[in-house]
Amino acid sequence: MLxxxxxxxxxxxxxxxxxxxxxALARTKPQFHTKRAKAVAAxxxxxxxRDIGRDIKNHTLQFLDHYLETWAENVERAGGHVHWCxxxxxxxxxxxxxxxxxxxxxxxxxxxxxxxxxxxxxYLERHGITPVxxxxxxxxxxxxxxxxxxxxxxxxxxxxxxxxxxxxxxxTDLPPDRVxxxxxxxxxxxxxxxxxxxxxxxxxxxxxxxxxxxxGTSVIVTNEGNGDLTQTLPRVHIVLASxxxxxxxxxxxxxMLRLLARSATxxxxxxxxxxxxxxxxxxxxxxxxEYHVILLDNGRSSMLGSPxxxxxxxxxxxxxxxxxxxxxxxxxxxxxxxxxxxxxxxxTPTLIGIDQAGHLPNASTFCGRCESVCxxxxxxxxxxxxxxxxxxxxxxxxxxxxxxxxxxGFFARHPGLYRxxxxxxxxxxxxxxxxxxxxxxxxxLAGAWTRGxxxxxxxxxxxxxxxQRLERSHAL
Amino acid sequence: xSRELILSSIRRHLRRGPLPPDHRLMLAARLxxxxxxxxxxxxxxxxxxxxxxxxxxxxxxxxxxxxLSGLEDVPGAIAEYLAQHNLPTRLVAAPHPExxxxxxxxxxxxxxxxxxxxxxxxxxxxxxxxxxxxxGTLMLPSGxxxxxxxxxxxxxxxxxxxxxxxxxxxxxxxxxxxxxRSGGNGPLMPRNVMLVTGPSRSADIEQTLELGAHGPRRxxxxxxxxxxxxxxxxx
Numbered sequence: 231m232l233x234x235x236x237x238x239x240x241x242x243x244x245x246x247x248x249x250x251x252x253x254a255l256a257r258t259k260p261q262f263h264t265k266r267a268k269a270v271a272a273x274x275x276x277x278x279x280r281d282i283g284r285d286i287k288n289h290t291l292q293f294l295d296h297y298l299e300t301w302a303e304n305v306e307r308a309g310g311h312v313h314w315c316x317x318x319x320x321x322x323x324x325x326x327x328x329x330x331x332x333x334x335x336x337x338x339x340x341x342x343x344x345x346x347x348x349x350x351x352x353y354l355e356r357h358g359i360t361p362v363x364x365x366x367x368x369x370x371x372x373x374x375x376x377x378x379x380x381x382x383x384x385x386x387x388x389x390x391x392x393x394x395x396x397x398x399x400x401x402t403d404l405p406p407d408r409v410x411x412x413x414x415x416x417x418x419x420x421x422x423x424x425x426x427x428x429x430x431x432x433x434x435x436x437x438x439x440x441x442x443x444x445x446g447t448s449v450i451v452t453n454e455g456n457g458d459l460t461q462t463l464p465r466v467h468i469v470l471a472s473x474x475x476x477x478x479x480x481x482x483x484x485x486m487l488r489l490l491a492r493s494a495t496x497x498x499x500x501x502x503x504x505x506x507x508x509x510x511x512x513x514x515x516x517x518x519x520e521y522h523v524i525l526l527d528n529g530r531s532s533m534l535g536s537p538x539x540x541x542x543x544x545x546x547x548x549x550x551x552x553x554x555x556x557x558x559x560x561x562x563x564x565x566x567x568x569x570x571x572x573x574x575x576x577x578t579p580t581l582i583g584i585d586q587a588g589h590l591p592n593a594s595t596f597c598g599r600c601e602s603v604c605x606x607x608x609x610x611x612x613x614x615x616x617x618x619x620x621x622x623x624x625x626x627x628x629x630x631x632x633x634x635x636x637x638x639g640f641f642a643r644h645p646g647l648y649r650x651x652x653x654x655x656x657x658x659x660x661x662x663x664x665x666x667x668x669x670x671x672x673x674x675l676a677g678a679w680t681r682g683x684x685x686x687x688x689x690x691x692x693x694x695x696x697x698q699r700l701e702r703s704h705a706l
Numbered sequence: 707x708s709r710e711l712i713l714s715s716i717r718r719h720l721r722r723g724p725l726p727p728d729h730r731l732m733l734a735a736r737l738x739x740x741x742x743x744x745x746x747x748x749x750x751x752x753x754x755x756x757x758x759x760x761x762x763x764x765x766x767x768x769x770x771x772x773x774l775s776g777l778e779d780v781p782g783a784i785a786e787y788l789a790q791h792n793l794p795t796r797l798v799a800a801p802h803p804e805x806x807x808x809x810x811x812x813x814x815x816x817x818x819x820x821x822x823x824x825x826x827x828x829x830x831x832x833x834x835x836x837x838x839x840x841x842g843t844l845m846l847p848s849g850x851x852x853x854x855x856x857x858x859x860x861x862x863x864x865x866x867x868x869x870x871x872x873x874x875x876x877x878x879x880x881x882x883x884x885x886x887r888s889g890g891n892g893p894l895m896p897r898n899v900m901l902v903t904g905p906s907r908s909a910d911i912e913q914t915l916e917l918g919a920h921g922p923r924r925x926x927x928x929x930x931x932x933x934x935x936x937x938x939x940x941x
Contacts, residue, residue, distance in 0.1 A: 254912075257912065257913060258913055261913050273746060273748070274746075274747070275744055275746050275747070278744055279743075279744060279746075282743045282744060286743075292720070293725065293729075293733055294716050294720070295713045295716045295717055295720075295724070295725070296725050296729075296730060296733055297733075298712075298713070298716075299713070300733075300737070302709075304893070307893060308893040308895070308897075312709075314708045314709040314711070314712050315708060316708050316711045316712055316715075320708060364920065365910070366908045366910040366911070366919060367910035370910075383909070383910065383913070384910075385910055386910075386913060389912060390911060390912055393911055413911045413912065413914055413916055414916055416911055417908060417911065417916045417918070417919060418918075421918070421919065421920060424920065425825065425920075428920075429825055443737065444737045444740060444894070445893065445894050445895045446893065446895075447895055453906070453907050453908060453909070453919065454906055454907070454908045454919035454920045454921065455858055455906040455919060455920040455921025455922075456919070456920045458854070458857070458858050458900065458921065459858055459859075459920055459921070462854050462855060462858060462898070463855075473712065473716070478733075478736060478737055478740075479736075479737060479740040479741075480740065480880050481740050481741065481742050481743060481877060481880070482743070484743075484876045484877060484880070485743045485744075487876075488746070495909070497903075498763075498767075498840075498841045498903075499841040499843055499901070499903045500903065501767070501902065501903050501904050501905070501906055501907060501921075502900060502901070502902060502903075502906075502921070503843075503900070503901040503903075504898065504899070504900045504901070505895060505898065505899040505900075505901075506897065506898055507893055507895040507896070507897060507898075508893060508897060509897065510897055511849075511892070511896070511897055513849070513850040514848060514849065514850060514853075514897055515801075515821060515822040515850060515853045515855075516822045516848075516853045516854050516855045517848060517854055517897050517898060525712075527712045527715065531712060531715040531716045531719055532715065532719055533719075534716060534719035534720050535719040535720055535721055536719070
């Protein structure tokens, strides 16, 4: 997927005008909020479990090399294979090599953000292999050739009409005049179509929510059961996982799982939480004959020891974007790459470069809601600020913004001048305001703001001056 | 080669070399002890209430539960459930000794096949390893006696579970699994362990919940009251 992140401003402006998207956003936002709030309220220990989750992840990152080695040893003990992949290119090649070795033609896929990150589908198609997304949301996006707009509800931006239209267009073997009375009819058609694919697939590819060092296990979490069919029916199961997914033990994973569903969908627990360890055992009646894990770094190891290390705690629950005022008006596509919202604003620049993704950390009001709902307490606003500083240092910020920031910086460092200037400004605005009845209906440089509302005029005194005056009168 | 590339990049950025042996021993000890973290108070209940919590949580997630006084009642309860829902009387069952030994002969209309499930199967019967009251979750490890396909392919999934196997928290279910498997010299975990909470569902179409996405549409638990301390009238 070619990033359109450099065009964030244009993308966002377009998103604001898209009627269908705005309808979907209006429908989605309150749902995510209330569901999470309800699930959290029902678990009094939730805040402590967040602290523990943060500490488990910090501990693991501190000894990441050791835990990855232990995990890999245990995967191999259980008969699985680990493919260490420093780059996206390595990961794609490793997947292709397995598919080609077993002569795979159809590959079913559970939901995986790593797959999007390494643009696996395009690559497989170019090499004559048909990838089939089986998560309902990912499936329709594949039919429509669209990228996901949300990391857990990839197709939330589509309305029912879009589903019906795409199914009619793609499932041409079915009667064209069939009627979709309810949402259930859409679901049933997808279920039937995908069942055929599950049975025809030679290889199943899933992501991983966690890797467990103690047992050499990968964990996936779904509600549909598509991930389980993907990894159970074909001859070969390939897991796509990045290095920061590992936790030490089953008990550690359990603590993280108490956070994940509640933060993501507001469920107490997802329907299917599945722990996979190696291929089918000699006495097993079902399951894949081969089990491979593609372990991807792709720049993550260089986040260790940097101001962005905390980002590696992320468990991809999407609470930050669900609660972000910016995401909630522009949606996910505007961010222009795989990871949208606040977590994307921090992660995307590390993966594709600040020169490509510089707008994303700027697309924040710093209201702090993302940090307040993050199950592993990632200081997202602080890290977005780090990116802004780096962008400034590398002269990527536009010159108009630079000049103004520098000007402000000068005054901020000279408090006497700052007070003088603000006092003059406030007095001028107060004087002008009085002549206009206490309100401005238009202001230079703020036309977009005053188009929708009036700006109340200041009374002519700065806060600091009033504070000083009051302090003095109290002292008397 | 690429393994070393990743590991050395991790160490370089953490500003250290490979861990010294004493450090590695310390981390190995943490794995060996696998300490529990905070366990929510929700499931710390006297046995009868714990079972009641399990049942109410299964029902909250759109599953159903029937309590039976003994294993001998299972075939009858299944026949009744299938008739109620107008379902075929043919089912595929996990070849677990407790299931194969059920008095199937008393219900000659039920056609039972033992083994893994096939895509044509409409109804399946699994043997539950444990139930977790905290969220109404079933623990279903794979193995010769519990095929994974039984959990997934049929439209209607039935699960036989002994009340004595209902625990409070996930950690207690892990302990049961560790205890069962620690004797052997194979891997600690079976190939697959599924934690199942309710029937399959999706909210991908306009954020509206629909049951029966790719897995079962119905999940029905046959709960055997084999735990004298857990019976509803025990308190």
